[in-house]
Amino acid sequence: MFPSRFDYVAATSVDEAIAAKGDGGDETRILAGGQSLLPMMKIRLANPSKLVDINGIPGLDVLERVNGHLRVGALVRHADMVASDLTFGAVESAAPWISDPLVRNRGTVCGSVSHCDPEGDWNSVLLATGADVVARGPSGERVIPIGDFVVDLFTNALNEDEMVTEIRIPVPSGRSGGAYLKLERKVGDYATVAVAAHLELGGGGVITKAGLALTSVAPHNLKVTDAEAALVGEMPSEALFAEAGELAAAASSPRDDVRGTAEWKRQVVRTFARRALATAAASAG
Template sequence: MYPAAFDYHAPKNVKEALGLLGKLKDDAKILAGGHSLIPMMKLRLAQPKHLIDLGKVPGLSGIKADGKALAIGAMTTHWEIESSSAVKSKLPVLAEVASVIGDPAVRNKGTIGGSLAHADPAADWPAAMIALGAEMVCEGPKGKRKVGVDQWFLGLMATALKERELLAQVRVPLLPAGSGAAYMKFPHPASRFAVVGVCAAVTLDKQGVCTKAGVGVTGAGTKAVRAKGVEAALVGKRLDPAAIEAAAQKAADGVDVQADLQGSVEYKSHLCRVFAKRAITEAVKRAGA
């Protein structure tokens, strides 16, 4: 499978990359790992005239921790996140998410920024970003700006990233003491994308009452969404199985569930509830541990 002809650009820094984006506009696509883009190009579903490869731009990858957040460079591969000791000690759920993306080849080349900018509706990262309340740091001709995850995913493969911008960094806030988080997914039998994936993060006080909850649902609809009904049903409650079950029942509310070969609307909605329950149960267990 051969892609249509394109020009390849390898800018040496962000400024050069932004210059190319400004010049080439719609004709250009950013290459940030390429594990979604290249297959689409080979099938000629995507035919960009220019590829701007961020692989040689320094400073776009790596994981830094400050007291409040993990700052993950957009070009950080899934494998780097999966194997990072900083991630494992400060926000292990990110390593859990990374470990179930695709296969080792995908994890070694694919990047978190590439995934979040591509916004495949069945990608794994979006659920975690929503649950954890991440911020996207974009760089454009006018400098940097931050976009909260709730403003990021606009629709099917559509994000708040502007035409002349690139996604430079993802800031994921650390969870306070007494928190736990988990990601549970039902993988597509062929692609291993999420048919449904739910990430839950809960914070419990000393009495075991939930003070904060974040729940993101990916896979089922045209974009990943925050399960607001579930979160509301968790906060203020002691999270026993009955409370979790009741909250999880709202997991498909507000999701524009799409029927496809992997499931009817009914089945996928059901999976949202099942995996919400499983993720919350595990998150609560980890919060108590």
Template sequence: MFPPAFAYSAPESLDEALATLTNEGESARVLAGGQSLIPMMKLRLASPAHLVDINNIPGLDYIDAANGYLRIGALVRHNDIVNSELVTAHNGAIASAAPWVADPLVRNRGTLCGSVAHCDPEGDWNSVMLAARAQVVAQSTSGERVIAIDDFVVDFFTNSLEPGEIVKEVRVPKYAGRGGGAYLKLERKIGDYATVAVATQLQLGEDGKISEAGIALTAVNNKNTRAIAAERALVGEEPSDEIFKEAAALAAQAAEPESNVRGTAEWKRNVVSVYTRRGLEASLAQARA
């Protein structure tokens, strides 16, 4: 299989890439890892007239911890995150999700920022980012714009980027105090999309009570979805089996899965509940460690 013909440019600076994106408007797409975009083009589900390949732009492959954020640049591959001690030190949910994204070969090429921008409801990263309260740094010729992840993930394969904008960075706030996170994913085999996955993040106040809670679900809605009622049930509470069970039941209510080859809706909802509880337990253990 091969895609429809397209014009191709491989700029060596971000300014040049942004200028091309602005000139080409909606007909242009950014090519980073290409591990979702290229298959979609081959299957002719996407047919951009112009691809702007950003792989030759230096300085976009950074992972750092600055100004209160863990920052991940546009060309950081999934496998860079698997191997990053900085990520492990700063965010449990990201560190826990990275080895479960796709398969090792795809992780060598695919990028976190590209996956976030792709907004596939079966993709892993946006659940993690919703639970971790991430921000997307979008850049265009007219400057930089910071978008909260809740506003960025709009719908099925739809983000809130404007034409001419590129995801330059995804960043997550460092834990205010003690914190922990997890990503639990059920998949039929390595490389398959999630049947169900749940991202969790907990932060504890000085008093040991839950000061912030993030829970988000993969593959059970038309987009990665925060379980807001479940999060609210946790905040201000002393961590306990009872409150985790209550949150797990509320998270299951936020899921609207479809029955398909990967399982029935009822079963998937049940997995959401079990994985939410286990994820909260793992997040708590990490926060207390």
């Protein structure tokens, strides 16, 4: 591997990392797991002037439930999510679908979230579960709802001198279920289409909260608010989930590519949304 020349800073604290990132301007990148960044540097699609390595910063590997949230620190690897018994619903369902075991061992959840690749899996899960992103900059910490954090294709809401320190995923207190259904061509491939579904049920089984988000079928991970609205207040049923599937298909804007035609991808969205919601409802018990 022969990337272009770059400077390298091994930060030992978040403050040091933020300072190093702020100095370098927009050609500076944070290096966490490196599983998206380094392959792009290898083929020189990414040519950062400086890498700020955060792997040596203590405390960023926090993974815990506190105050009704699951805290996922900036150095928590995908494999940690697979192994953890703190995950639930769509989060638990998605973790083993992240790329392949090699990438999961090294790649981080927060890195994937920050990357804002519309083919990335975690942002759909976060959109469906209503998570927050915690960012730190020179003036302190701010909490950004995931819907605001994901701006566009490879574009997040961070300022140049900010970095993501953790993600907070709300843990439902009542009956809930979730699922992540992913169609990939092979292990390690990005999703051709994937759907994250999250349901919370109230007394009598009525849906009190619904999350539905799509991977790889829009310029960014897409929260299907129409479908979510249609689900809330209803009893789970095949017909309801089929209707949500139709709304998801309509909301998606896939493109023809080597993975398949847009028409077919929309059909997979329709099918997977229906199936994911059914699985979520079933797992809510």
